[in-house]
Structures are given as C-alpha cells and as structure tokens.
Amino acid sequence: MITTAPQGFRLSAATGLHRGDRAYQQDQVEILAHARVPGCALALVADGMGGKSGGRTAADQVVMIARQVFERYAPNTDDAAAMLRQLVVESHLMIKLTAITADEEPHSTLAAFLVLPDLSGWTVHAGDSRIYHFRGAELVRRTIDHSYVQRLIDEGKITDAQANTHPQSNLLTGCLGTQADPPVEISEIERLEVGDTLLACSDGLWHYLTPKELGAIVNALSPREASEMLISKARQRARGTGDNLSLAMVRIEALKT
Numbered sequence: 001m002i003t004t005a006p007q008g009f010r011l012s013a014a015t016g017l018h019r020g021d022r023a024y025q026q027d028q029v030e031i032l033a034h035a036r037v038p039g040c041a042l043a044l045v046a047d048g049m050g051g052k053s054g055g056r057t058a059a060d061q062v063v064m065i066a067r068q069v070f071e072r073y074a075p076n077t078d079d080a081a082a083m084l085r086q087l088v089v090e091s092h093l094m095i096k097l098t099a100i101t102a103d104e105e106p107h108s109t110l111a112a113f114l115v116l117p118d119l120s121g122w123t124v125h126a127g128d129s130r131i132y133h134f135r136g137a138e139l140v141r142r143t144i145d146h147s148y149v150q151r152l153i154d155e156g157k158i159t160d161a162q163a164n165t166h167p168q169s170n171l172l173t174g175c176l177g178t179q180a181d182p183p184v185e186i187s188e189i190e191r192l193e194v195g196d197t198l199l200a201c202s203d204g205l206w207h208y209l210t211p212k213e214l215g216a217i218v219n220a221l222s223p224r225e226a227s228e229m230l231i232s233k234a235r236q237r238a239r240g241t242g243d244n245l246s247l248a249m250v251r252i253e254a255l256k257t
Contacts, residue, residue: 009194011041011115013250014223016231020204020242026055027202027246030063032070039117040075042066043248045129047109047202049175054104058095058177062108065091080114081186084124087112088176088184095177107177111143111200115250121189121198126182127175130206132199133189137219139211146174146183164207197251204245205230208237223249
C-alpha cells in the first residue's frame with residue numbers, strides 16, 4: 001500500500017501474516033489509509049488468545065472496531081489520543097461481551113500506531129505485541145510489554161536475554177478481554193522523518209529477532225521485501241516450534257521527482 005500526502009512525502013506500507021507451527025491462525029493485522037485525508041494511516045496487530053476459535057474471534061473484533069473508530073475519526077479536528085483510547089476500550093468491551101456466550105475465554109493483545117499528515121504519530125498497545133520506531137536502521141523507541149517477564153526485568157531479577165527463554169514468557173499482565181481493565185498506554189511521536197519506519201508485530205516475530213536485526217532489515221529493503229525477510233528469518237529460527245506471527249510496517253518516503 002502506498003498513500004501520498006500533500007506535504008511531499010508518501011507512506012509505503014506492507015503487512016505480513018503466517019500461521020507458524022500452530023494449528024490455527026489467531027493473529028490479525030490491518031493497515032487502514034484514511035478515506036478522506038491523504039497521508040493519514042492506522043496500522044495494527046492483534047494477537048488473539050483463547051481456544052481454537054476464541055483467539056481469532058477476539059483479534060477479528062479488534063480489527064472490526066478499529067475500522068469503525070478510524071472511519072469516524074477526523075484527523076484535522078479530533079483528538080488522536082482519544083481515538084486510540086476508544087479503540088482499546090470498545091475492543092475490550094466487545095471481546096468481553098462475546099465471552100459471555102462463548103465456551104472459550106477470548107483475549108487479544110493490541111499494538112497500533114497512527115501516522116498523521118503533519119508527520120507526527122501516536123502509538124497504543126496492550127499486551128506483548130510491540131511497536132518499534134526506527135530512524136534509518138537505528139532504534140528510536142519501542143513499546144514495553146505488559147508481561148510477567150517484563151515485570152521481572154523492571155525489578156532487575158532477569159535480563160532481556162533470560163526473558164526470551166523464561167518458562168512463563170507468555171504470561172501477560174494486561175491485554176484486551178480480561179476481567180481487569182486493559183492498560184491504555186498511549187504515546188505521542190512528536191516527529192517522524194523521511195526514512196523512518198514504524199513496525200508493529202506480535203511476539204511470534206520479535207521473539208526471534210534483535211532490535212538491531214530488525215532495524216537493519218527494514219532499512220535495507222522495501223516494506224514488502226522486509227516483511228518477507230522478517231517472517232522467513234523468524235520461521236527459520238523457530239525450528240518447528242513457532243507461534244503465529246504477524247506484522248504491519250509503514251515507512252515514510254520522499255516523493256520521487
């Protein structure tokens with residue numbers, strides 16, 4: 001997907017989705033270009049959990065709510081943070097309503113970012129799906145997981161490397177659809193520049209790649225080629241034990257003259 005803004009840049013985007021070695025695909029991914037405002041886009045990854053159909057249902061509902069909320073959003077007048085908060089709250093409530101009539105206990109992570117025509121941006125996340133912001137190949141920032149192992153890292157009890165192999169690495173402290181209210185962690189990106197890349201991805205992808213590797217790949221290749229390369233590398237390293245993996249990537253590019 002490519003969308004051109006009047007300010008002289010374009011958004012080049014790609015998504016990637018793979019079932020991994022699981023029996024069911026419970027991740028969902030979406031990139032939405034704003035229907036009325038060029039240069040505005042919303043990208044998200046939802047990693048569903050809860051039985052063979054419950055997780056996919058939860059992830060599907062996150063995407064459905066995102067489409068509805070983004071369709072109503074007016075970038076020139078509406079508050080971006082309020083729109084992202086609404087995305088989290090409405091998705092959470094919809095998943096909880098589904099759980100009332102379902103045998104499974106559907107939950108989902110969320111990692112979403114918004115790019116605006118003035119080259120600012122916003123992120124929101126809940127769970128252990130991540131958003132990375134790269135400037136060229138260099139990591140500017142990434143979101144911090146809502147997970148048990150992240151809490152151990154914060155307390156200085158384990159390292160990042162130990163977290164990757166911890167037996168409870170998949171235990172979340174916050175996500176959508178649980179009895180407790182989800183975390184609503186919204187951050188502003190004050191400035192995006194030409195050459196910047198935003199990457200949202202599930203743990204089935206980032207678990208196998210360091211930030212340095214991610215940055216090198218997204219900087220060297222087009223979004224479509226980078227998506228294919230990232231999934232290929234994660235699949236190789238999973239060695240037959242990989243989770244569902246998904247990603248949504250947007251790069252800020254200069255218009256070609």
